Amino acid sequence: MSWFHAFVDLILPRTCISCTTKLLKNEKYVCLNCLTDLAFLHDYKQLKDNKIYYQIAGLVPIQGAFAGFRFDKGGKLQKLIHHLKYYQKPQIGIILGEYLASRIDNPFPKNSILIPIPLHRQKLKKRGYNQAAKIAQGLSNIWKIELFEQGLVRTKFTETQTFKSKVERQKNVENIFEVTQTIKRPIVLVDDVITTGATLISASRTLKNHNIKDIYIVTLAAANY
Numbered sequence: 001m002s003w004f005h006a007f008v009d010l011i012l013p014r015t016c017i018s019c020t021t022k023l024l025k026n027e028k029y030v031c032l033n034c035l036t037d038l039a040f041l042h043d044y045k046q047l048k049d050n051k052i053y054y055q056i057a058g059l060v061p062i063q064g065a066f067a068g069f070r071f072d073k074g075g076k077l078q079k080l081i082h083h084l085k086y087y088q089k090p091q092i093g094i095i096l097g098e099y100l101a102s103r104i105d106n107p108f109p110k111n112s113i114l115i116p117i118p119l120h121r122q123k124l125k126k127r128g129y130n131q132a133a134k135i136a137q138g139l140s141n142i143w144k145i146e147l148f149e150q151g152l153v154r155t156k157f158t159e160t161q162t163f164k165s166k167v168e169r170q171k172n173v174e175n176i177f178e179v180t181q182t183i184k185r186p187i188v189l190v191d192d193v194i195t196t197g198a199t200l201i202s203a204s205r206t207l208k209n210h211n212i213k214d215i216y217i218v219t220l221a222a223a224n225y
């Protein structure tokens with residue numbers, strides 16, 4: 001620890017965002033206890049036989065999908081993702097992505113490319129980073145799969161999905177993505193939390209329309225699980 005960090009630590013003790021205990025030297029933002037506390041789902045073992053897969057594959061053909069953790073309202077993960085998205089803490093995305101990837105072997109083809117669900121440029125400008133890209137970065141660091149952050153762009157600005165019904169959500173996100181270049185390798189779409197799956201269905205459709213044969217999906221977490 002440099003004298004500067006020691007000094008900062010002294011006047012501003014580093015604490016876990018989730019449980020507020022003091023962090024150990026090798027911990028950042030979140031303590032190991034809180035990470036191991038997250039409700040790990042085991043869907044990665046059955047990429048074609050789990051809730052996320054059926055949610056999407058019923059509407060657009062994909063090769064496999066899974067979510068890492070269960071997302072509970074008021075839970076630790078919600079707090080962490082809230083900080084990731086609204087408190088300028090991009091590092092949390094990398095930490096969570098790395099943590100998920102370190103718990104399991106890469107279940108996707110080795111030559112896959114990770115593409116995060118993009119934000120509209122207006123939102124990206126405001127936030128400064130795409131939280132899904134940070135999670136993808138964490139996955140890429142551990143699994144050594146190539147990350148292509150600009151693989152998809154969001155061409156339409158959409159309002160929040162939170163208060164919309166399932167049908168409204170799907171309509172709201174139809175044709176909002178575009179592929180930036182032709183890719184001939186399997187693609188793994190990455191997102192933070194899947195709720196109805198509307199966004200991921202829309203992105204998968206866009207990839208299908210561009211003749212991408214193999215599409216996979218991974219999300220850090222799943223709500224309503």
Ligand SMILES: [Zn+2]
Pocket residue numbers: 016017018019020021030031032033034035
């Ligand atoms: Zn903690």
